[in-house]
Amino acid sequence: MTQNITESHYAPDAAVFRQVVPAGEPFMRRVARGQVLRILDLEGNQAVDTLFYNADDTEERYDANNTIRGQNNIYLTAGTTLVSNEGNPMLTITADTCGRHDTLGGACSAESNTVRYALEKRHMHACRDSFLLALAEYDHGMSKRDLPSNINFFMNVPVTPDGRLTFEDGISAAGRYVEMRAEMDVLVLISNCPQLNNPCNAYNPTPVEVLVWDA
């Protein structure tokens, strides 16, 4: 497995925005074209479920299929262009000290937890609940229709040559980050995953930090 590690020269002290997102919380913010967005894995192997929208036309949004097909590779890392459903570049990953990120595994939900783990897991906190609350608070008519396949930053979800898909132990660690430059004005929507049933995060959801720099 090839690992692609690219470090950033941006200093945290120079960031124009910094916010810690606790485990299990959503986050939504506008990032202007040219700004640089970093997601920092504070304690290691935390899944950061993430979606992007064109800030001026939210029907244009991140498209997992177009993104992986555009680079002919299913893993996201430095050099990846995040492509919209309209085929436009939304952001470019410019630094990545984790190595690769998933965009096929989707977001956990109450209903998918009943299927994946047990029927009585329905009442555990899940990413799609965080997404729905954040969209409702944003209050621009966005709803579940606006939740396509997302990115799972720091998650390791390999597909094998014979077509199996597995959730493997994470390859991230405390202090690793992924950084991307916005190619259009975007809304970033994050659910800092609260999943307690999956060993990929050692059954322990932890906080992440979001940082933004001006160009």
Place this chain on the structure above:
Amino acid sequence: MSQTTPRALDTASVLWEESVPGGAHWSGVLRRGVTLRVTDSTGGANVSMLFYNWENTLERYNMADTLKGQHTAFLTAGNVCYTDMGRVICSVTGDTCGWHDTISGVSDAATVKARYGAASYQECRNEYHRNGYDSLVNELGKYGLGRRDLVATLNLFSKVTVNDDGGMQFHPGNSGAGDSVDLRFEMDALVALSTCQHPLDPDETYRPRDIALTAWNSGVAGPDDHCRHLCPENERAFINTERLYT
């Protein structure tokens, strides 16, 4: 891979049959207990499909949940398609082909023009070049749905594998003339499809292939059904589905 011999149809149970030309788009409602056979008429077809709960189209086929639940990146006989609500919208009860792509999405106007050249309606009339994205937006629009609802598609008859470094590889010739896949509907479903070429098909000639659709009354999954018992996740998803119709 899990290839099956196509089940002989009892002609008395067939509800309807229809041909869909290559490059076209189609939609319809398939009721719980009906099976839809999709047949590749000439070989090399691609059918990009989406499924929605007909009673509440906010509930729809979910690629990630389908793959995670069954620990697979492609679909074949025995697999089911999950909705985002943890239910089974349809089951793959027969498959002579062995591999159906779930991860590649659809072509759009720019990629079709780049690969095959320009061919407008003004010049070519109904031989004009169509693309998967606009085709599905077209069908979804008939039900009040649109770009927001166009999620990751299932691409019948197309095979894309992933190597150890994550590279994606399209396999020409995955499906031959007469290959078919049977989708048994476990929920009342809106089905939208496009027969445009697969976006990773390296063929430089625009030649989307024809398909045939055959629907018949099959009933839903029984207690010993192979798809139901493929994995514990499927068993739980069938319980969720049956609670909706109890």
